[in-house]
Amino acid sequence: MMRYTIVGDWGTSRLRLFRLEAGAVTDRRDGPGIAALPDTPEAVLRAAIAPWRDDGPPASISLCGMIGSRNGWRDVPYVACPADAAAWAAGAARLDFDGSEVAIMPGLACADARGVPDVMRGEETQIFGAMALDPALGRGRHRIALPGTHGKWAEVEDGAVRGFRTYLTGELFALLRDHSTLARAGAGPAEAPDEAVAAERAGFAAGLAEAEATPLAGALFQTRSRQLREARSQAWALGFLSGLVIGAEVAAATAEPQAGAVMLIGDPALAGRYAEALARRGLATHLGDGDACARAGLALWESLT
Amino acid sequence: MMRYTIVGDWGTSRLRLFRLEAGAVTDRRDGPGIAALPDTPEAVLRAAIAPWRDDGPPASISLCGMIGSRNGWRDVPYVACPADAAAWAAGAARLDFDGSEVAIMPGLACADARGVPDVMRGEETQIFGAMALDPALGRGRHRIALPGTHGKWAEVEDGAVRGFRTYLTGELFALLRDHSTLARAGAGPAEAPDEAVAAERAGFAAGLAEAEATPLAGALFQTRSRQLREARSQAWALGFLSGLVIGAEVAAATAEPQAGAVMLIGDPALAGRYAEALARRGLATHLGDGDACARAGLALWESLT
Structure with a gap:
């Protein structure tokens, strides 16, 4: 019988399951996020992995993300920072x-020097995975940014997450784009699609x-x-809005100078925008693949237990 | 026949019409804003003032607000700052x-030292009205803040509006309250209504x-x-969110030190929150009644033409 493990990133809006054999992805299945489950998490997982069960039970199953929240399968308490991968894995349910056994990985909680709390659930798996994939990232101090709906900026030191801060940037942009009066069609001139792309880029800058x-x-x-007074198009305005919120996040997150490149983990197009913002502040970046980091983090479960 | 004038603040969401005799309000009528007009602006105005026409035609009618935008009755060009009341009135349509004659008052446009444009339409009437009501405000330099959906901070000098900046604070708060994941019910503890009021106040501070x-x-x-980690209630969280966005606006608007009190024009409860934020920064405030300022500004039309 083939030995395989299952790892899954089960967030609010989707489930991404991977079948791993000797560390390589041999299959994947997608499913609904916890906000739209048609059945219990057990039943959804059972249906999703049914084809793989023909090869026998998996050697292990590890899941991360909002599946570990009160609205998921089991409310798994946050592990307090500073936390290394071993402390994190010890907090799994x-x-x-x-x-078989399913491990639901915990999120992390931290408090800054003034005691202000913050939480993450899912991104910690990518952070530990990134350090597993790049041993240099696991030694010394580094900044890791995970742009997104609730973007995270983490400080890591010698393999442990010391603390982090959440920026609402992605959610804020979507709210302002979809619901505000800021960038409605019609305030500025219309333009052809290729002009719109160029205008959006110029607006972002x-x-x-x-x-x-x-x-x-x-x-x-x-x-x-600027639409009203400088005849900017809606595409330009949306780019401008994106530049404003990403620029504000990057400025706040890098207000304290620190040597070294910033590790960006996430969607390449979005990470590229952050790299542009960081370059303006004289900061170099490395780019990590979000899915690969998540898989590597989840695969740690087997080696740490 | 009684001599009377009609002044009206006709914004996006409502029309407020006042009948003035010798400067005093003798009647008022409310109607729909320009976003929900059941008929042409002429027809809506005609119906609204019909009872007053029994006393003969009005000596003058002056209107301000979004009725002077492209989606209103007539698109009245902005008057450029610096602008005093005479320059403003000269721009009326x-x-x-x-x-009779209807005067639709123009909005104001400005550009800051870097050339960044800004616009207002309606608030300028309150600003000129405030200076008409308080001659001291019309001499020397003063800061006037008009909190709201799109809050304005204006610099006035010797009766002229030198420039201003718009803060999205009210719209941003409403978007985050109604559409974001930040302050949903259920994340923190439930509480009795009187506890909720106290929690909201504490959250605001x-x-x-x-x-x-x-x-x-x-x-x-x-x-x-803070709801998740400090067991704060939804009411506390909404107060906290209000404090964050108002505090950020006040900090940005008062970053450049300037002597003298800030004149606040608007809803008393909201203005009180701004006064609290300004007091934290060592700034005193005066409070002006928004409706009275708008009426005084609109009444200038007769004296300036």
């Missing part, structure tokens, strides 16, 4: 599942520049006033 | 209306304090993490 000059609270309305 | 310590981009997510 181990559940019986069809004769202008937004990054403006984020350095003006606090976010006083800069956001420019998205509209 | 004068339309024939049932044998905590948000103001946090706004001084952390840029908005990195502070917003605390609204959620």
Whole structure:
């Protein structure tokens, strides 16, 4: 019988399951996120991995993400920072599942020097995975940024997550794009699709520049006033808005100088925008593949237990 | 026949019409804003003032607000800052209306030292009205803040509006309250209504304090993490969010020191929150009634033409 393990990133909006053999992905299955489960998590997982069960039970199953929250399968308590991979794995919930064991990995919690709390659930797996994939990242101090709906900036030192901060950037951008009066169609000129792409890029650069000059609270309305007064298009305005919120995040996250490149983990297009913002501040970046980091982090479960 | 004038603040969401006799309000009528007009602006205005027409035609009608935008009755070009009341009134559009004349007052446009544009439409009437009501405000330099959906901070000098900046604070708060994951019910404990009021106030004070310590981009997510980690209620979280966005606006708007009190024009409860934020920064405030300022500004039309 083939020996295989199953690892899964089970977030709010989707489930991504991978079958691993000797560390390589040999198959994958996608499923619903915890916000839209048609059945119990057990039943959804059972259906998703049914084809693989023909090869016998998996050697292990490890899951990360919001499946470990109160709205998921089991509310797994956060592990407090500083936390290395061993402390993190020790916080996993181990559940019986069809004769196998499912490990639901915990999130991390931290408090900054003033005691302000923060939490993550899912990104810690990518961070530990990134350090497993790149031993240099596991030695000394590094900054790791994970852009997204709730972007995280973590400080790691010698393999442990010392602390982190969450930026609402992705959610804020989507809210302002979809629901605000800032970038509605029609305020500026219409343009052809290829012009729109170029305008969006130019707007993004202008937004990054403006984020350095003006606090976010006083800069956001420019998205509209520049359409009205500078005849900017909606595409330009959306790029400008993206530049403003990403620029504000990067400025706040890098306010304290620190040597060394920033490790960016996530969607390549989005990470590229962060790399552009960081380059403006004189900071180099490395780019990590989000899925590969998540798989590597989940695969740690077997080696750490 | 009684001599009377009609002044009206006709914004996106509502029309407020006042009948003035010798400067005093003798009647008022409310109607739909320009976003929900059941008929042409002429027809809506005609119906609204019909009872007053029994006393003969009005001596003048002056309107301000979004009725002067492209989606209103007539797109009235912005008047460029610096602008005093005479320059502003000279920019009004004068339309024939049932044998009378309707003046639609223009908005103002400005550009800061870097050339960044901004616009207002409606608030300028309150600013000129405030200076008409308080001659001291019309001499020397003063800061006037008009909190709201799109809050404005204007610099006035010797009766002229030199420039201003728009803050998206009210819209941002409403978006984050109604559409984000930050302050959903259920993350923290439930509480009785009177406890909720106290919690909201305490949250607001905590948000103001946090706004001084952390840029908005990195502070917003605390609204959620403090519910999760400090067992804060939804009411506390909404107060905290309000404190964060108002604190960020006030910090940005008062970054350049300037002597003298800030004139606050608007809803008393909201203005009170701004006064609290300004007091933390050592700034005194005066409070002006928004409706009275708008009426006084609109009444200038007769004296300036």
